[in-house]
Amino acid sequence: MEQHRTRPAQYGQQHGTRRGTPPLPPQARGSAPGSPARADAPRRPAAARRPPPPWVQAVRRMPNPRLTGLGVGLFCTALMLTLGGLVALLFGSSLTVYGVLFLPVCVLTAAWVRRADLVTAVIVVPIAFALGLVPVADGGDGTGDRLMGLFTALATQAGWLYGGTLVTGVIVTVRKVRQMRHRVARNRPPV
DSSP, rough: OOOOOOOOHHHHHHHOTTSSSSSOOHHHHSSTTTTTTTSSOOOOOGGGGGGOHHHHHHHHHSSSOOOOOHHHHHHHHHHHHHHHHHHHHSSSHHHHHHHHHHHHHHHHHHHHBBBHHHHHHHHHHHHHHHHHHHHSOOOOSSSSHHHHHHHHHHHTTHHHHHHHHHHHHHHHHHHHHHHHHHHHHSSOOOO
């Protein structure tokens, strides 16, 4: 049975749709009143746009590597061992200086780990903190004295350890949530 058309033939051509397909709603065409991105609105030229603030430009110029789980573990551990040796050499084994230097390492570790290995950063950071304490911790000549100094340093500097691990966990969680939202938005069928 043949159905008759109820619209004139020019309707689809006027609104930019093909014959046989329903017209797009006004929101999809960009012609809704008060919509932020209208199709007929003139765009500002690139020269008229304001440049971003200097700190944003500086952050964009920084390197942005993506390290695997093993790579981020080696990076964090090697950096904390190096910083521990420098603190022992330059600052007389100051545990506070070591703790303060631990926080930027936590931020870099959480920012530079690749998306597939996000959980690794939270695991690696406390291990690297403990290994970096070996040159900083006070101890005697024997192995038992060295271990006692290491355990004492871990106990007294637990605030830095927990704080750095918390910073790493927050950054990793934010990255994971953003990744999940992006995946949901990408898989959502078009309206």
